[in-house]
Amino acid sequence: MLAEVLEALRPIDGATYLDATFGGGGYAQAILAHARCTLWAIDRDPDAIARGLALAARLEQADGTRRLHLVQGGFGDMISLLAEHGVSGLDGVVMDLGVSSFQIDEAERGFSFRNDGPLDMRMSLDGPSAADLVNTLPEAELADVLYEFGEERLSRRIARAIVATRADAPITTTLQLAHIIRRVVPQEKSGIDPATRSFQALRIRVNDELGQIEDGLAQAARLLRPGGRLVVVSFHSLEDRIVKRFMTTSAGRLPAPSRHDPRGLAMPTSPAEFRLVANRALRPGAAETRANPRARSAKLRALERVSTIPHDDITLPAGAAR
Incomplete structure (x- = not known):
């Protein structure tokens, strides 16, 4: 779902993005080709990091600028991993869940x-x-x-x-x-x-994939700047349920309580900090599923921050630049 990911993420020149699941680098290359931006990439697989470092070197040689930066670790720790490099805010995050090809x-x-x-x-x-x-x-x-x-x-x-x-x-x-x-x-x-x-x-x-997803979603949301988008591709129902629940709750799409339930009086009335980019999950087209059968179960959901991010909640290591 590369085209759908790019459309949902909307990469622009000068912005900073995170590919939280680098894998083979397909998303990373497409994002960097789409806009002259900076991309951080996380993967806990050392083999993926090795592939990424080779790609980063080739890209730097091609345009003279290091725009791809690799970090080894789990995306459930993205705040601390990025903080070690002085990164405390992002204009977009993409997460492709599950195991890589x-x-x-x-x-x-x-x-x-x-x-x-x-x-x-x-x-x-x-x-x-x-x-x-x-x-x-x-x-x-x-x-x-x-x-x-x-x-x-x-x-x-x-x-x-x-x-x-x-x-x-x-x-x-x-x-x-x-x-x-x-x-x-x-x-x-x-x-x-x-x-x-x-x-x-x-x-x-x-x-611990489901725990990583829950932690990663929460941390990605905290890192997003206003207008920044979180784009997630899931591949089975366990993943998608977590993503759907997180995004709909973040967008204030809470189920209305019974009018006889006094707890409804205590529900928050302030505007939601996020909005859903699409009300329903996007699915791959027939042509893609024919070309890549592994994509047949993919679902894409996206969330956009519409209010100011509480950067003060993110602690950087001593001496790190914002």
């Missing part, structure tokens, strides 16, 4: 069951891996992970099969886990692989 396509990262690889799934390459969870979580907790983060109806059946298998030997590869799941989950008429939801659940849990 680079990570999916690299078998050694362990995100996909399409190719065999180590059962890893860590975006930052540190902390507990998916194999650690699969081989150590109690059966009930493992079932809860699969149900909560994968919306897997057969989570208990899958957890039982995993625990029975690991009793003989650790589960260490993606195809090994996928085979266990396929044995106990029937194939759907839709053609979706039975392992899809379980792999999604483990990936989300390993990387």
Whole structure:
């Protein structure tokens, strides 16, 4: 949804933007080509940062100015990460949620069951891996992970099969886990692989993706200057529910209470600090989904700040310039 992202973000010359999920750099290159602006980019994957540094060097050589700046870390910490570089306000933020195509396509990262690889799934390459969870979580907790983060109806059946298998030997590869799941989950008429939801659940849990989204949305909103826009592309219902709830609440779109509920008298009446750029989520067109099947579930939502940002709430390190 590159064209839709650019249209919603509206990059202009001289402004400062953040690509909070750099990945392969597609959005970053498009934003920098669209306007002569400054772009900060965050990613917790060191491989993505390495790609970004190479891109930044090529762009600088082409126009003589360093306009792309890379920062390694989670976007849920964007305020502190940017503050270390003296950045306390932004004219726009774009967030493309979920796992990147680079990570999916690299078998050694362990995100996909399409190719065999180590059962890893860590975006930052540190902390507990998916194999650690699969081989150590109690059966009930493992079932809860699969149900909560994968919306897997057969989570208990899958957890039982995993625990029975690991009793003989650790589960260490993606195809090994996928085979266990396929044995106990029937194939759907839709053609979706039975392992899809379980792999999604483990990936989300390993990387605390939903917690990162909640923190990232709140911090992005605080960083936006008046007129600045937050553009978010999500890929499944868990992500989109968080984004939708945050944006509609920020725009003051709260459900009206019953006229018999006295709590309605205490509801805030001051104007909202944000407005929705579009009332509904935007979806990719038919041509894009044909060219890129991974985009078929994408939803784009955007929010614009319409009032003054409380910059005093953002603390910069000692000596950092605003």
